[in-house]
Amino acid sequence: MSECAILIKDLHKTYRTGFWLAKKKSLFGISLEVKKGEIFGFIGPNGAGKSTAIKVLAGLLRKDSGEVLLLGKEPSKAESRINLGYLPEQPYFYDSLSGYELLKFYGGLSGLKDSLLEERISWALKLVNADADWIYRRLRTYSKGMQQRVGLAQAILHKPELLILDEPMSGLDPLGRRDVREAILALNKEGSTIFYSSHVLSDVEAISHRVAMIIDGKISHTGTVEEITKETGRNSLEDVLAKEVSRAVP
Ligand SMILES: Nc1ncnc2c1ncn2[C@@H]1O[C@H](COP(=O)(O)OP(=O)(O)O)[C@@H](O)[C@H]1O
Numbered sequence: 001m002s003e004c005a006i007l008i009k010d011l012h013k014t015y016r017t018g019f020w021l022a023k024k025k026s027l028f029g030i031s032l033e034v035k036k037g038e039i040f041g042f043i044g045p046n047g048a049g050k051s052t053a054i055k056v057l058a059g060l061l062r063k064d065s066g067e068v069l070l071l072g073k074e075p076s077k078a079e080s081r082i083n084l085g086y087l088p089e090q091p092y093f094y095d096s097l098s099g100y101e102l103l104k105f106y107g108g109l110s111g112l113k114d115s116l117l118e119e120r121i122s123w124a125l126k127l128v129n130a131d132a133d134w135i136y137r138r139l140r141t142y143s144k145g146m147q148q149r150v151g152l153a154q155a156i157l158h159k160p161e162l163l164i165l166d167e168p169m170s171g172l173d174p175l176g177r178r179d180v181r182e183a184i185l186a187l188n189k190e191g192s193t194i195f196y197s198s199h200v201l202s203d204v205e206a207i208s209h210r211v212a213m214i215i216d217g218k219i220s221h222t223g224t225v226e227e228i229t230k231e232t233g234r235n236s237l238e239d240v241l242a243k244e245v246s247r248a249v250p
């Protein structure tokens with residue numbers, strides 16, 4: 001049990017939206033386990049349910065039913081977030097702050113004090129390749145790549161045991177994606193477990209120990225890239241996904 005960083009068992013989630021609170025079911029009983037020390041990729045097409053599952057993990061959305069544990073704790077409990085770093089899909093930032101001010105603000109919230117905080121900010125900025133002058137500019141002037149780097153730096157300042165990243169590579173150019181891949185590998189080497197979603201399958205193949213594929217709110221495959229490609233007789237995750245998606249279209 002203690003080996004498990006994330007446990008999701010038979011998770012169902014339905015949204016209720018609009019004036020009539022119409023129901024839209026987005027997760028149909030998904031299950032997965034992420035072991036401590038893993039880099040685990042959560043893949044699937046747009047609208048498959050990745051962000052929904054991640055928001056349930058982060059304690060931002062309530063599940064309908066099922067079991068969810070982060071390092072053995074329920075996401076509804078505040079203590080589940082002490083050892084958690086989270087990068088939302090669309091990070092909301094106070095855009096009149098500079099990247100540096102933002103990091104000071106979030107680092108302070110997680111209880112880091114003065115000299116340690118400065119040390120961690122320098123460490124995090126180096127790791128995401130953002131130790132440059134633009135870090136003192138206002139966030140509203142940032143490119144997507146700069147935003148993602150600051151978002152990632154924010155998520156790791158307190159050196160969390162578990163990192164949950166929603167599309168950390170989205171909107172980045174190839175060099176930006178490489179920086180994020182390398183940051184994930186470096187953090188994992190330092191002991192963090194990383195669960196991240198992505199639809200950039202080549203990146204996922206390059207760095208994940210295991211992956212889970214989600215399509216239309218259901219997990220279609222879980223395992224190492226080798227296991228999944230072997231089991232399906234395909235050459236790559238992209239081929240597996242293409243086959244699954246063409247099957248899902250009526
Ligand atoms: N706030 C919401 N209200 C209603 N439906 C939503 C909401 N957020 C997401 N959905 C729907 O849930 C499904 C899964 O979305 P999402 O989890 O964002 O997928 P992904 O992150 O894999 O692209 C989609 O059909 C999407 O339209």
Ligand SMILES: [Mg+2]
Nearest residue numbers: 050051052089
């Ligand atoms: Mg998403």
